Amino acid sequence: MIEVENLTKRYGQHVALDGLSFSVDCGEVVGFLGPNGAGKSTTMRILTTFMAATSGSVRVGGDCVFENPMRVRERIGYMPENNPLPTDLRVGDYLKFRAQLKHLANGDSANRIAGVMEQCGVADVAGRFIGQLSRGYRQRVGLADALLAKPELIVLDEPTAGLDPNQVRSVRRLIRGLAGGHTVLISSHILSEIEMTCDRVVILHEGRLLASGALEELMAKANAVVVAEVRASLIDAKKWATKLALGQAECAAQPDGYVRCQFAEAKSADAREKIFASANERGWPLRELSRQAPSLEDLFVSLTHGKGGPK
Amino acid sequence: MSVFRALVRRELSAFFQGPTGFIIIAAVLFLIGLGFVIVLSGLNGQATPIPVTQVFYSTYFFWLILLLIAPIITMRSFAMERASGTYESLMTAPIGDWQVVLSKFAGALIFYAILWVPLLVCSVVVRFYVGESAVLGLGPVVTSAIGILLVGCLYMSMGCFASALTRNQAVAAVSGFAMGAALFFTGFFSYFAGDRSDWISQLARHVSLANHMESFSRGVIDLSAVIFFLSLTALFLYLTHKVVESRRWK
Numbered sequence: 404m405i406e407v408e409n410l411t412k413r414y415g416q417h418v419a420l421d422g423l424s425f426s427v428d429c430g431e432v433v434g435f436l437g438p439n440g441a442g443k444s445t446t447m448r449i450l451t452t453f454m455a456a457t458s459g460s461v462r463v464g465g466d467c468v469f470e471n472p473m474r475v476r477e478r479i480g481y482m483p484e485n486n487p488l489p490t491d492l493r494v495g496d497y498l499k500f501r502a503q504l505k506h507l508a509n510g511d512s513a514n515r516i517a518g519v520m521e522q523c524g525v526a527d528v529a530g531r532f533i534g535q536l537s538r539g540y541r542q543r544v545g546l547a548d549a550l551l552a553k554p555e556l557i558v559l560d561e562p563t564a565g566l567d568p569n570q571v572r573s574v575r576r577l578i579r580g581l582a583g584g585h586t587v588l589i590s591s592h593i594l595s596e597i598e599m600t601c602d603r604v605v606i607l608h609e610g611r612l613l614a615s616g617a618l619e620e621l622m623a624k625a626n627a628v629v630v631a632e633v634r635a636s637l638i639d640a641k642k643w644a645t646k647l648a649l650g651q652a653e654c655a656a657q658p659d660g661y662v663r664c665q666f667a668e669a670k671s672a673d674a675r676e677k678i679f680a681s682a683n684e685r686g687w688p689l690r691e692l693s694r695q696a697p698s699l700e701d702l703f704v705s706l707t708h709g710k711g712g713p714k
Numbered sequence: 715m716s717v718f719r720a721l722v723r724r725e726l727s728a729f730f731q732g733p734t735g736f737i738i739i740a741a742v743l744f745l746i747g748l749g750f751v752i753v754l755s756g757l758n759g760q761a762t763p764i765p766v767t768q769v770f771y772s773t774y775f776f777w778l779i780l781l782l783i784a785p786i787i788t789m790r791s792f793a794m795e796r797a798s799g800t801y802e803s804l805m806t807a808p809i810g811d812w813q814v815v816l817s818k819f820a821g822a823l824i825f826y827a828i829l830w831v832p833l834l835v836c837s838v839v840v841r842f843y844v845g846e847s848a849v850l851g852l853g854p855v856v857t858s859a860i861g862i863l864l865v866g867c868l869y870m871s872m873g874c875f876a877s878a879l880t881r882n883q884a885v886a887a888v889s890g891f892a893m894g895a896a897l898f899f900t901g902f903f904s905y906f907a908g909d910r911s912d913w914i915s916q917l918a919r920h921v922s923l924a925n926h927m928e929s930f931s932r933g934v935i936d937l938s939a940v941i942f943f944l945s946l947t948a949l950f951l952y953l954t955h956k957v958v959e960s961r962r963w964k
Contacts, residue, residue: 452962469962479806487799487803
């Protein structure tokens with residue numbers, strides 16, 4: 404569905420995208436992950452024909468975005484960053500206007516508009532001005548617009564930014580529901596966000612592709628942190644931690660006589676068994692033993708490691 | 715075509731969804747009324763050898779309204795869409811750049827035309843009370859309307875161009891005003907030129923909007939004036955299109 408090759412975009416001296424290549428197959432839900440300024444929005448703007456690239460090629464459904472922008476636009480439903488909407492229109496009128504721009508025939512546009520309003524849960528606010536809606540509703544109006552023309556590809560730039568947890572959940576459910584019928588590309592800088600909605604992730608860093616693949620595979624490369632709290636003196640605990648040799652360990656005394664040790668887990672086997680057995684052997688009470696899933700930051704650190712690290 | 719109609723309707727609805735359009739109409743209505751009252755009381759019941767429309771355009775009321783209001787009509791066209799970000803969803807819909815440019819121009823022009831309807835009403839009222847066709851014949855009224863529309867084409871296209879250059883509505887209004895005022899004042903050189911025939915004087919006469927408008931208000935459609943207005947309109951629309959297109963080669 405999407406083939407990006409060697410995409411480069413420069414704004415004057417600043418290089419926003421630096422030889423980015425990746426591809427997305429039909430029907431996939433792909434997460435576009437990266438810190439702010441990694442080039443996610445720039446890539447999406449080029450994909451949706453809003454901007455041109457400095458060099459490289461982008462094809463959507465086989466059509467080049469520079470040579471056949473109109474055919475590409477027909478295929479795409481796009482929700483830009485911050486989901487800009489005209490505040491002076493009513494929800495129903497806005498969707499009707501968008502349907503006309505997207506060449507929906509008058510006959511089925513009314514049905515289609517009613518359909519997406521139902522699907523996105525904005526049917527009850529159809530008669531209200533967009534300017535008076537809450538952020539969650541606006542986001543769903545933006546989604547309804549993106550879905551309107553039944554596009555093959557749906558591009559959503561940070562669809563859950565600024566929403567409260569309940570709204571995030573309902574938007575996620577909606578996106579999940581699109582899988583299969585559409586190819587979906589979502590950008591985010593929140594790992595858990597992507598984790599819940601996407602089959603595959605593409606990770607960007609400073610305009611370059613850092614990694615791409617199933618999220619579990621990528622996460623397996625990142626070092627998880629194992630935390631153990633044992634009752635022992637700080638000096639004993641420190642010796643014990645060094646002896647265990649589970650990578651870098653940090654120990655800190657707690658006010659109630661326990662010591663909290665954090666192990667940067669070795670990549671191989673699960674370190675928890677080893678920690679448990681060893682604490683048991685010494686007769687130290689163990690009140691917490693947990694493995695903390697790596698955050699996006701950890702993933703970044705591990706991915707950029709050996710490439711000069713994050714600058 | 716239905717896409718174009720939808721875009722123009724959206725442009726017009728933007729004026730009337732909020733107070734903006736009504737405030738502009740009220741202001742223009744006030745200025746037209748004031749101008750007409752002053753012109754008529756200046757005539758003070760005396761017979762005039764020239765049509766009333768011509769008297770009106772030879773005062774500064776018409777030009778003041780045009781110069782001040784035109785950039786206010788057009789300032790929002792592109793600048794507001796850019797500022798609010800809706801420009802991005804507009805320009806990624808399957809519609810061409812020309813459709814966007816022409817619909818914004820058409821929306822502004824239609825709104826501009828609505829503004830001048832009260833002037834037509836004023837003319838009818840004067841005609842009714844005077845009852846003398848020499849003062850205000852149908853001819854001068856129609857040609858004046860054509861003249862107003864042609865000047866409008868030029869100023870709306872100029873304003874759209876100014877608006878396309880920025881994302882700040884105030885900047886769009888001020889730069890649109892500067893362009894419009896510069897063109898208007900350049901025409902003043904024709905007063906100093908007298909009847910000299912060097913090229914500068916000829917050029918000054920040719921770009922003098924007041925001269926062109928005067929012939930329209932007399933009931934004359936001057937072909938060179940029509941070509942002047944339409945060609946400049948086309949030029950500014952072309953430039954606007956280039957600016958809109960430029961996001962894809964910047």
